[in-house]
Amino acid sequence: MRETIHLVTRSREVLVDITPQVRDLVARSGVRDGLLAVYAQGATAAIMIQENWDDSVQTDVVELLRQLIPRGVWRHDAQDGNGDSHLKAGLIGPSETIPVIDGQLGLSTWQNIFFCEFDGPRSDRRVVCTVIPG
Numbered sequence: 001m002r003e004t005i006h007l008v009t010r011s012r013e014v015l016v017d018i019t020p021q022v023r024d025l026v027a028r029s030g031v032r033d034g035l036l037a038v039y040a041q042g043a044t045a046a047i048m049i050q051e052n053w054d055d056s057v058q059t060d061v062v063e064l065l066r067q068l069i070p071r072g073v074w075r076h077d078a079q080d081g082n083g084d085s086h087l088k089a090g091l092i093g094p095s096e097t098i099p100v101i102d103g104q105l106g107l108s109t110w111q112n113i114f115f116c117e118f119d120g121p122r123s124d125r126r127v128v129c130t131v132i133p134g
Helices: 019-029 055-068 083-092
Strands: 002-009 014-017 034-041 045-051 095-101 111-117 122-133
Touching: 002 014, 002 019, 014 055, 019 034, 019 111, 019 122, 034 045, 034 111, 045 055, 045 083, 045 095, 055 083, 083 111, 111 122
Parallel strands: none
Antiparallel strands: 002 122, 014 111, 034 095, 034 122, 045 111
16 A cells, blocks of 8 residues: 655754654555555655654754754755755655554654655645555
8 A cells, every 4th residue: 555645844944743644544554564664755855763752852853953964055055055955854864664563553652753854844745655564
């Protein structure tokens, strides 16, 4: 089963929790055991598994990446001003693979799936989710 999640982002850099949408997709798939591939379409977006307890971790991730990869100093900025966005997305990566166990996401209590926006706001970001039976 494959399905695309559509998102609207309202900030230039933000982590968006997509776990509820992905959990629903896995439940509808009927797959009891297998793998879930979550893939962010777009060269300035990424997918990350991260703590879900409070927003401080997500804020810390964005702040760390801003410090490591500042805006306005990259060659690609001459084209469209988002060189840092491409580097951040490349560092984090476009996808994650999660086990499906007994029809549920194989995440721990404190893990959620986050779409990482590095070049927003955007009106149509897409995350392709593929459930593969095991």
